[in-house]
Amino acid sequence: MKHSVREERGSVVVIAFAGEVDLEHSPKAREVLLEQVGRRRRVLVDLSGVEYIDSSGIASLVEAFQKAKKTGTPFALAGPNPAALRVLELARLDRVFRIFATLEDGLDAGG
């Protein structure tokens, strides 16, 4: 798994993950997410490079989502591939998370 954190359009933090977010790498994903959430800036998680995500990776997203809710941070996911979307749907989290088809869509949508 690789990750990057950057600022877009002055006020959005884009956290991009790539590769496989699995049991080996989800602790790192969790750490990165929790570090960025709660800083009064909108967080967009770019999943477009993620080839595989398991329940531990999803759990990291859930934890970040809960912290975002608590701290009033807008939090959304963008660009999941069909496999990642399938896991989110099976977990019924597609109704919980705000999910954009692409990163551009997420950036355009604003808070």
Added chain:
Amino acid sequence: MAATQAGARLELRFAAQPGELRGMRDALRERLRSWKLDEACASDVVMAVDEACQNVIRHAYRGDPTGVIELEVRRATGELQISVRDFAPPVDPARIRPRPLDDLRPGGLGTHLIRSTMDHTELGKPPSGPGNLLRMVKKLAPRGTGA
């Protein structure tokens, strides 16, 4: 990782460690591709097996890195028969339950993912020796139905 790939069967034996799972998934994906399973079905099988191995690592061996997992995937008529065997102290099957999804919290999703993608799952004792044996069955759509 030790692997046996005779015809319609894949056998893998590997250490119960998070870092071993990627190699297992790659080997399984490759095998399912050679059996010409459709992509969506193969993806569900890889996920269910991965989640089953995670359960073994976390709940059966409780993180003990010296544990061993034996995976067998057999292609039978109309279905895949999968078994995940460990050598850990017995796990009470009654305690392995998917959590209610309305209860939004991290963790506990693996068992739900397994049960929602497999047609049959059964956790019990291996025929001989110590440990636990999870059997899973995935029905395959008949060829040419476009399913």
